[in-house]
Amino acid sequence: MPVGLTASQDKVCPRLSGKSSLARMEISGRRSIGFMIFDISIQLEANGHGLIEFLISGLPLRWKPASAANVHRSYSVLYSDQREFKTGNIGRFMLLAQHQLLFSTTSLEELYNAFESDLLYFVGQRSREMLFLHAGVVAWEGRAIVIPGRSYSGKTTLVRALLHAGGIYYSDEYAIVDRQGNVHPFPRKLSIRLDAGGLSRIPAAKLGASAGGPPLAVRLVIITRYRAGAQWRPKDLSPGLGMLRLLRNTLSARHCPDLALAILERMVCEATILESERGDADESARHIVTALYSIRMRNRS
């Protein structure tokens, strides 16, 4: 039933321009590809020309081609051009994972978001190479500030305020932590929620901030949640209580608890962990910057 993308639909993929020539060579024109993200093997097939290139080239994590053996998760993207069936003039994309329908949409952007979201969640749950935490990350003077939190906890807003205060953007969605406890950049555009609903993806550069850099040790973990009118009243948490809070946001905690605990311990062993509700993000960012200077002075003395 599904048919291939038409030439006009191929043009709907503006993302394809500007990607590295290597990435383009690897995936250009393919209908199926195996690739690895960290230690997780993925298979992706699509029935539309250009779809694979579109989906893979936008991923915010480095990937490398791999054989189709020992695949941990397989995806299929089916495109049905409904014009073929005279029922409308917009085609529908169906995203399947492990042969189960995951998502259906007429929007390429939504298709990409669903693919990226599921893929990263799967990799985050299963990887034994890296630990994924739901967290925003900002670099400050060569160390990482980690702000764990679920969706709607306000972490992107606080990340944005810390960027305005002079921080370097690392992530607004996942803190990706290696076995030494260092945080790697997750260079995805910031997902800004719009008052009218929906998301807008904004590059850090557009906010006047630089992004990315080497893996960093963690200096500060901020456990916070937005509440209108709340005052910033931080209390120091012990490493154990800090780990407990981080485990709530650690994707692989249920699959690999030993590994998660070992990495989290390294992550927090030299970090200060503060917990507070927060109100206005800019005001909270000023308090956090002040706390960072206090920590630096304390570490010096």
Place this chain on the structure above:
Amino acid sequence: MKGNLAEFTPVRKPLTSKELLDEIILYDDRTYKAHCLNNTAAAVWRLCDGNHSVADMAKALVPGSESDPGAAESLVWAALKQLRKSGLLVNAMPSDSRLPSLSRRELVLRLGIATVLAVPTARSALVAAAPQSVSPAKQPSSRRRIPR
């Protein structure tokens, strides 16, 4: 009756654990809960090996407590109650009505534990659950308050 209580020998659940400097983190893969025990609760937890009675634990936990064994045992019971509440013990404890109960203030006064041992605490949290959503596109967008 008190003597019988002191002979109670608790047994801990076999859980994934991580020792920190003053605390211990436990993970229960049946309940998906993680637990953080402070130093006193952690010390009691380590002794819940089926070989140590409450009296043994009291001696190990508060050396020189022979003059006031009741207070030291109360501290152990306070820790055991925390462990029971968090579902970390295998065997059933005696009912609360039989257990000695000292307030936090009384424990601190009689044992002087504030400087070395803290009043036992166990905090618990559910670790990261199933995916919140398949896609950001599927998340509700209109009813949630956008943080500022």
